[in-house]
Amino acid sequence: MSLVSLAKDRIQILLLEGVHESAVEVFRQRGYDNIDFVKTALDEDELCERIKDVHFVGIRSRTQLTPKVFAAAQKLAAVGCFCIGTNQVDLQAARRHGVVVFNAPFSNTRSVAELVLAEIIMLLRRIPEKNAAAHQGGWDKAAKGSYEARGKVLGIVGYGHIGSQLSILAEQLGMQVRFYDVENKLVLGNAMQVHSLDELLRQADVISLHVPETAQTQWLIGASQIAAMKPGSILINASRGTVVVIDELAKALKSGHLAGAAIDVFPVEPGSNNERFESPLQGLNNCILTPHVGGSTQEAQENIGIEVAGKLVHYSDNGSTLSAVNFPEVSLPTHAGSRRLLHIHENRPGMLTRINQIMADDNINVSGQYLQTDSEVGYVVIDIDTPIEGNQADRMLTKIREIPGTIRARVLY
Numbered sequence: 001m002s003l004v005s006l007a008k009d010r011i012q013i014l015l016l017e018g019v020h021e022s023a024v025e026v027f028r029q030r031g032y033d034n035i036d037f038v039k040t041a042l043d044e045d046e047l048c049e050r051i052k053d054v055h056f057v058g059i060r061s062r063t064q065l066t067p068k069v070f071a072a073a074q075k076l077a078a079v080g081c082f083c084i085g086t087n088q089v090d091l092q093a094a095r096r097h098g099v100v101v102f103n104a105p106f107s108n109t110r111s112v113a114e115l116v117l118a119e120i121i122m123l124l125r126r127i128p129e130k131n132a133a134a135h136q137g138g139w140d141k142a143a144k145g146s147y148e149a150r151g152k153v154l155g156i157v158g159y160g161h162i163g164s165q166l167s168i169l170a171e172q173l174g175m176q177v178r179f180y181d182v183e184n185k186l187v188l189g190n191a192m193q194v195h196s197l198d199e200l201l202r203q204a205d206v207i208s209l210h211v212p213e214t215a216q217t218q219w220l221i222g223a224s225q226i227a228a229m230k231p232g233s234i235l236i237n238a239s240r241g242t243v244v245v246i247d248e249l250a251k252a253l254k255s256g257h258l259a260g261a262a263i264d265v266f267p268v269e270p271g272s273n274n275e276r277f278e279s280p281l282q283g284l285n286n287c288i289l290t291p292h293v294g295g296s297t298q299e300a301q302e303n304i305g306i307e308v309a310g311k312l313v314h315y316s317d318n319g320s321t322l323s324a325v326n327f328p329e330v331s332l333p334t335h336a337g338s339r340r341l342l343h344i345h346e347n348r349p350g351m352l353t354r355i356n357q358i359m360a361d362d363n364i365n366v367s368g369q370y371l372q373t374d375s376e377v378g379y380v381v382i383d384i385d386t387p388i389e390g391n392q393a394d395r396m397l398t399k400i401r402e403i404p405g406t407i408r409a410r411v412l413y
């Protein structure tokens, strides 16, 4: 349990992995100046050390926030994932520690879709091989094995934000889009949903993967799925490195069963630009390898910086958990002129009654109350219109902290 009730100048922010400076600007504009900015990811032990006094941490896809890190991060109130994926964060551990996690669910969607579209065209034209040959003094002008995108079948696995954006762009090129998703989806344009992954793999000239990393998507594309793909077809993975069995893909590219591939994400990725990258796909000229840059455009990174920093500031200033990925969502009006108690607790009966009793005993008048719960955690925000002094607020917080099941409590001034 941690009791947090801090002025802004005592709030520590740690931004990792070269989060865009637009995030720093948002924090500074809102009065948060204690910002530690690190260009790389940190390993678990380093992170456990660095995070001890941190209230807000910002990461991208490489930093692993494990139960050990959360146990070390006793002051941590919230995590900002400056990206879409949140698989690098143990969301349950965060919730158990009362740490709210935010992300940017669609600020880099377009960037990923554009990269994939470019790769489809490049691979259908066998440009990676021709490019490699030309760099070696070769001149491969043959049209053999080179195709237009028009009329080809694009099979999208995972028709969420990125998959559906790609679908629209690919149709502009005249591609026929089919997709497989575990959910029934709103079908955009002329796309068609098919009912099994196998059906999609057998029909498509190009398969592009846009699923999140989950237990169900781990090694989703292995030997038998690759074997089911059409001879001469193409595989693109800009989702997560654990979705494709990379050794099987390497075999299929070497044998020519697959004509080409573009891979942006890998089972093991370097933690910084200075670390060496190793992959069984290296040296295969029919495979485009990119260093997890699907979302790495100026536009996307700047927007993500503003969006996620804005969510962290909003939570810090106001208590709002709107669009949190692991927490009951509470959307709140501003609390000018009143103090606000934020209380995160295990979801057990009678919590609210106990908090209200402590306030009533202290003659504290409540002007607004907002409660959301999920199966495990409850989050209540209470606006107080009685002018309470620092000592009285501390006394109240101490009593509230003693309520069994309290995970975290703080007062906003």
Ligand SMILES: NC(=O)C1=CN([C@@H]2O[C@H](COP(=O)(O)OP(=O)(O)OC[C@H]3O[C@@H](n4cnc5c(N)ncnc54)[C@H](O)[C@@H]3O)[C@@H](O)[C@H]2O)C=CC1
Pocket (backbone or CB within 6 Å): 084, 085, 086, 105, 106, 108, 109, 112, 157, 158, 159, 160, 161, 162, 163, 180, 181, 182, 183, 210, 211, 212, 213, 214, 216, 217, 238, 239, 240, 264, 265, 292, 293, 294, 295, 296
């Ligand atoms: N390479 C890069 O730089 C980037 C990679 N990503 C990755 O792309 C993933 C997808 O992003 P969004 O489209 O925004 O996510 P999203 O959540 O909008 O869509 C994911 C879709 O996959 C579907 N799905 C889940 N499990 C499935 C399964 N087993 N089989 C078929 N469909 C399944 C879901 O129902 C959903 O429609 C992210 O989770 C992230 O890991 C995202 C941004 C940048």
Ligand SMILES: O=C(O)CCC(=O)C(=O)O
Pocket (backbone or CB within 6 Å): 060, 061, 062, 082, 083, 084, 085, 086, 108, 292, 295, 296
């Ligand atoms: O750009 C990044 O750091 C990660 C992009 C990504 O994979 C995501 O948004 O999920």
